[in-house]
Amino acid sequence: MIERKLVVALVAATMVASCAGGGGQTSLPPIPGSANAGNSVRHSSVAIAVPAGWSSTATQGVTVANATDSGPLNASQVLTVRLSLALHDPGELAQLVAAGQRFSDAQMAAYLPTASDAGAVENYLKSQGFTNVSAAPDNLLVDADGTAAVVKKAFDTSLESFSLGGVPVFANTTPALVPQSLGGIVNAVLGLNNAAKMALGPKKSTDNCYFTGPTPQGTPCAHDYGPHDIQLFYDTGSTPAATGTTISVMAEGDVSSVVTDLAYAENTLGTPHVPVTVVRVGYPSPDTSGVIEWALDTQSSTGIAGNVKQLYIYATTSLTDSDIANEYNHWASADLAQLGNSSFGECEYQAYLDGSMKADDQVFLYAAAHGQTMFASSGDTGSSCALAPTNGVPGGGGVSQFENATSWEEPVQVTTGVLAAGNLRDVPDIAMDADPTTGPYDIYAPAPFPDLGPLTCTSPCGVGGTSLASPLAMGVYARMLTAHPSLGYAPPVLYHNYVQYESGETLVQGPPPTESYGGFHDIVTGGNGAFTALPGYDYITGLGTFDVSALNATIAQ
Secondary structure: OOOOOEEEEEEEOOOOOOOOOOOOOOOOOOOOOOOOOOOOOOOOOOOOOOOOOOOEEOOOOOOOOOOOOEEEEEOEEEEEEEEEEEEOOOHHHHHHHHOOOOOHHHHOOOOOOOOHHHHHHHHHHHOOOOOEEEOOEEEEEEEEEEEEEHHHHHOOOOOEEEEEEEEEEEEEOOOOOOEEEHHEEEEEEOOOOOOOOOOOEEEEEEOOEOOOOOOOOOOOOOOOHHHHHHHHHOOOOOOOOEEEEEEEEEEEOHHHHHHHHHHHHHHHHOOOOOHHHHEEOOOOOOOOOOOOHHHHHHHHHHHOOOEEEEEEEEEEOOEEEHHHHHHHHHHHHOOOOOOEEEOOOEHHHHHHHHHHHHHHHHHHHHHHHHHHHHEEEEOOOOOOOOOOOOOOOOOOOEEEEEEEEOOOOOOHHHOOOOOOHHHHEOOOOOOEOOOOOOEEEEEOOOOOOOHHHOOOOOEEEEEEEEHHHHHHHHHHHHHHHHOOOOOOHHHHHHHHHHHHHHHHOOEEEOOOOEEEOOEEEEEOOOOOOOEEEOOOOOOOOOOOOOHHHHHHOOOOO
C-alpha cells in the first residue's frame, strides 16, 4: 500500500481513463482473452460478418453480466441515441498536437466532420422515424430520440432488457450497424445500453485530525488536509495562485448544493470566492447522489490552486457512457475551461465495447488541439478492473488493452517484458494524494450530504480516495497555466519536464524514500497488486508526484 500517494491519470488525446474513480462493480462482460474472460457471457467478436448494404461501427453487442435476462426491450420505450462522427485525418491532427501546435476553431474546421457529414446522418435518422434530431456545433455528435423499435431497425441490432440487482437495465446484444453510405462517417452509436455507467467512490475518513507540518509529531492518526495544508504539503511556495486559469468539474444531476457548499467553505476558511457557472448538458436530472463527489472536486481543486479565474460545473443527465460523452463534447466544443476533471470511471473494456472509447478519444483530441486538458483518476482497485479485484486485468495501474502509447509517453515507457511489447498506453501519468486513511481532504457544507445521513460538515469532513487525486492535479496545473500561459495541453509538457531532468535525480532517503528531479518526486516503494514501484516511470505512480515550486521553476524550460 502506498500511503498518501496513489494515482491519477491524465486523459490524453488517445486515452480514456481505465478503471478510474469509483470502484463500483462493472456491468458488461470482458473481452475475449482477458484474464476474466471465463464468465458465462457472450458478445460479438470485433471481426463481425456484416450483411450486405451495412457497415460496422465501434459499438459491439453485449449482454449484462450477473443479470437476469427479461426478454426483448419494450418496443415503445424511447431511447436517446448519440452517433459519433469521424474526424478527418485524426492521425495528422494528433501529430501536430504532440508537436505543441494549438488550433483555432477556423483551423479545426479542416479536421472536424463537415456539415455535409452531419446532414447525411441527420437525414437518415429522420427517415427512420427519429425525432429531436440535432448535431452538436462541432458535428462530432448527432443526437436523436426514437423508440426501441425504431432503434432496432435503424441500426440492425437487438435490444434486450435485464434485471441487474433488482434494477431494470437494457443493452444491445448484437452490434450496431449503419447503412453503407454512412460507413465512413459514423464511428459509433451510443445510448444503446444503460448498464455501463461510470462509478463514483469518495470515501469518508473515520478519524479526523489536523495536519500541522511536513513531519507531524505525536500519536499517529489520519491527517486531514485543508487548502493551506495541501499547499504546504505540495510546496506551492511563491508559485502564483491560478487567477488566470479557468477550470471545470464534470458532474451529473442536480449540483445546486455544490455551489452553496463551495461558498460556505470559502466563507468558513476565509479563502477567495471563486466565480462559479453551472452548465447543464442534456435532459435535467434531480439526482443528488453524487454531490459529495462534486463538493470534493470543487473544493480541493480550487483549494490547492489558491484561486481560479472561473469554475464551470458541467452537469449531465446520468453517468452512462453516452451522457458522459455528451458532457465531454460540450466541454471541448465550448472551449470555456482550459482544464477539466473527471473523478469517476469504469473498466476500459466497457467503453471499448459500447463505442464510447472511440467517441471520447476523438473529443479529447479535439480538446487537446484547443490546448485543453482533462484530468481523471485511476487506481481504485490497484492493477485490476473493478469486476473482480483479484483478476490481474490491467486497469487502475498497468497497460491498456486497447489504446496505443502516445509519442510523449514512449520515451519513459517500461521497455522490457510482455506488457511492454505491444507499445500500449501505460497508466497512470502522475501520482497525487489518494488514500482516505492517511490523507483525506476537509470539505464543508451547511446541510447534510445525501450519502452521509444526518451528518453535516459544518465542521470539516475528511473525504478522500482516488477521487481526490485528479482535482488536486488539475489545481496544480491551473497554477502552471497562470504562471506560464503558453503551456497549453498538459501531457507533452509534463513528460518533457520529466525526461529533461530525469538524469539529474537526487535521492531523498525519506521515509519514505524518493528521487527528486525537475518538478517531480518519484515514488520508489510500494505496490498495487501486479506491479511494484521502482525508480523512474512505473505502473503505480507514473512519473511521480508534484513539487509545485520545482515544477514552476522548470516547466517552461
